Amino acid sequence: MKILIVDDSATIRMKLKKSLEPICSEFIIATDGLEGLALLKTHQEDIAVVILDEEMPGLTGSQLCIVIRNELGLKHLPIISLTSLNSKEAVSAIFRAGASDYVHKPFVDEELIARIHVHYERYNMHRHMEALVETRTEELSKALQAAHTASDAKSKFVANMSHEMRTPLNSIIGFADLLLDLEQTEEATEYLNLVHLSATDLLQLINDVLDFSKLDSGNMRIEQTDFSLHKLIDDMKQLFERQFSDKQIAFVLEGEQALPDKCTGDPLRLRQILMNLLGNALKFTPIGGGVMLVMIASDLTDTSYTLECVVCDSGIGIPSNNLQSILEPFQQVDLSTTRKFGGTGLGLSICKQLVEAMGGSIDINSFENIGSRFRVRIPLRRQSPAAIERSLQADAQLKSTPVVQPLPIVPLRILIAEDNPVNQKLLMTILKHTGHQVCLAENGVQAVERFMQEQFDIILMDCQMPLMDGYKASLAIRAFEKSNGNTHIPIIAVTANALEGDREKCLEAGMDELVSKPIKRQWLETCMRDLVK
Numbered sequence: 001m002k003i004l005i006v007d008d009s010a011t012i013r014m015k016l017k018k019s020l021e022p023i024c025s026e027f028i029i030a031t032d033g034l035e036g037l038a039l040l041k042t043h044q045e046d047i048a049v050v051i052l053d054e055e056m057p058g059l060t061g062s063q064l065c066i067v068i069r070n071e072l073g074l075k076h077l078p079i080i081s082l083t084s085l086n087s088k089e090a091v092s093a094i095f096r097a098g099a100s101d102y103v104h105k106p107f108v109d110e111e112l113i114a115r116i117h118v119h120y121e122r123y124n125m126h127r128h129m130e131a132l133v134e135t136r137t138e139e140l141s142k143a144l145q146a147a148h149t150a151s152d153a154k155s156k157f158v159a160n161m162s163h164e165m166r167t168p169l170n171s172i173i174g175f176a177d178l179l180l181d182l183e184q185t186e187e188a189t190e191y192l193n194l195v196h197l198s199a200t201d202l203l204q205l206i207n208d209v210l211d212f213s214k215l216d217s218g219n220m221r222i223e224q225t226d227f228s229l230h231k232l233i234d235d236m237k238q239l240f241e242r243q244f245s246d247k248q249i250a251f252v253l254e255g256e257q258a259l260p261d262k263c264t265g266d267p268l269r270l271r272q273i274l275m276n277l278l279g280n281a282l283k284f285t286p287i288g289g290g291v292m293l294v295m296i297a298s299d300l301t302d303t304s305y306t307l308e309c310v311v312c313d314s315g316i317g318i319p320s321n322n323l324q325s326i327l328e329p330f331q332q333v334d335l336s337t338t339r340k341f342g343g344t345g346l347g348l349s350i351c352k353q354l355v356e357a358m359g360g361s362i363d364i365n366s367f368e369n370i371g372s373r374f375r376v377r378i379p380l381r382r383q384s385p386a387a388i389e390r391s392l393q394a395d396a397q398l399k400s401t402p403v404v405q406p407l408p409i410v411p412l413r414i415l416i417a418e419d420n421p422v423n424q425k426l427l428m429t430i431l432k433h434t435g436h437q438v439c440l441a442e443n444g445v446q447a448v449e450r451f452m453q454e455q456f457d458i459i460l461m462d463c464q465m466p467l468m469d470g471y472k473a474s475l476a477i478r479a480f481e482k483s484n485g486n487t488h489i490p491i492i493a494v495t496a497n498a499l500e501g502d503r504e505k506c507l508e509a510g511m512d513e514l515v516s517k518p519i520k521r522q523w524l525e526t527c528m529r530d531l532v533k
Ligand code: ADP
Pocket: 276, 280, 281, 284, 313, 315, 316, 317, 318, 326, 331, 332, 333, 334, 337, 342, 343, 344, 345, 346, 347, 348, 349, 372
C-alpha cells in the first residue's frame, strides 16, 4: 500500500519509514501541510493511508484533515494523526477534524501497524461496496430502461392490435347496419341484430383492453372540460330506463335535481364509470329486482364539490371473501361468471383506476343473495358564475332559434383514400346510399394525384395506408393548395386509431376533423355538412 507521511520532523519521518517498511510499497513524503495537500491532489487515487503530524508550523494536522475531508471530498480515506498532546480536548479536536484515528508520540510500531491495518481494511471494504453499488445501480437502471422499452412496446402492441381489430369490426357493424335498413325476413333481422350486438360487445371489450393498457402505462389523460351534469345524467337515465324495464327491474334515480349542474371535469370518463356500475347492476340483478342510483353533492364550496354516486341493487351480491379482490383486474366472483353473465372482469378495475386518477375513491358493500352497494366519490370543479352566464345565454339563443328541419342532403363529390377493400366498399356503399358521388384512391400517393387533377368537395382520409400515409398525403395537399392559391378543401380523418393524441396528430397534418371507426353514418354526414358550407 502507498502511504503519505506529512511531518515536519526529519527524525520522525525516518522512524516512520523504518517502522512501516514491512507493510508499505511506496512512501510519499511531505514536510508540511501544504505540500501534503498538493501531493494528495496529484496522487489521490493511489494513496491508501495518510499519517499526519498534528503539531506542524503553518497548516496543522487537524486543519489539513478538514481540507482533505471537505474540500477534496475524501470522506473515507484513512487518516491517522500523530500527536504528542495528551489532553481529552486535543484528542476530541483531532476526531472532530475528521481523523480516523490517532497515535501518541513516541509510538509503538506494532500498535501503529495494527491501527493502519484496521482502517485500511475498512477503507477497502468501503471502496468495494461503493463499486458494487455503482455496478448494481447501473444494472438496475439498464433493467429499468429495458422494462420501460418493453412496456412501451406492449402499449404500442395493444394500440396496433386494437387498430387491427377495429378495422374488420368496423366493416361487420357497418354492413350489418346497412343490411338492417333493407327489407328482411323476421328471422334474418333477428340474426342481424345478434351480429350487430356481438360486434358491439366485442368493440366494448377492445375499448376496455385499450383503456386498461393506457391506465397501466400511465398514459390515460383526464380531461378538464365544462359540461352539464344534469344532461349527462338525463342521457344515462334514458339509456338505462328501457333496459331496466325490459328486464322488469324497478329503477329509481334520486338526488340528481339538487346537484350543481355546470361542472368542469371529464364527462366521458364520469359517464363510463356510471355506465359500468349501472351495467353491472342490470347484469347481476335478476328479473323482478330493483336498482337505485342516488346522487349527492357533498363538501360543497363556491368553486368545487364532491359528487357522490351510490348504485344499490337487489342482485346476486358478492361473497365477502371476494370483496377485496373484485376491484383488481380480471377478477370475477367465480369462473362460472363469464359463462353465465359474460364480461372479462376488467370494468371495475378500470372504474377504480379512473376514479383514483380523478382524485376520488370507490368502495363496495355487498351481501351474497341480498344485493350490492357501490359508492364512488369524485371531486368536481364548479363553473364560475361568468362561465355559467355565458352558457345560459348560449342555451337561450339556441332555444330562441326556430327549429330547423334537417337539411336535405346535398350531394357531394367525395374522394375516399382507403387501402382496405372491405372498408372501401363499406364507405362507398354508405355514401352512395345517401346520394353522394364517390371516387377512390387506394393510398396516399393516389389521393394526392387525384386531388391535383380533379375537383372534390371533401376528402375522407384513412390514416394508415401503404406508399404514403394519410398524414403525409394531407400535408402534401395543404402544401399544394398554398403554392397554387387554392381554397382549403375539408379533409376528415377516418381512422380506427383511438389513442390519446391521435386527433392532435391529424389536425397537425392539416386535417379538419377526425371520425373514428366504426363509422356512425349520421355522425359522418353531420361532420361533412358542417365542413362543406
Ligand atoms: P365484468 O362485469 O366484465 O365481469 P367487472 O370488473 O365490471 O367485470 O366486474 C367484476 C366482477 O364483479 C363481476 O364479474 C361480478 O362477479 C362482480 N360484480 C360486479 N358488479 C356486481 C354487482 N352489482 N352484483 C354482483 N356482482 C358484481
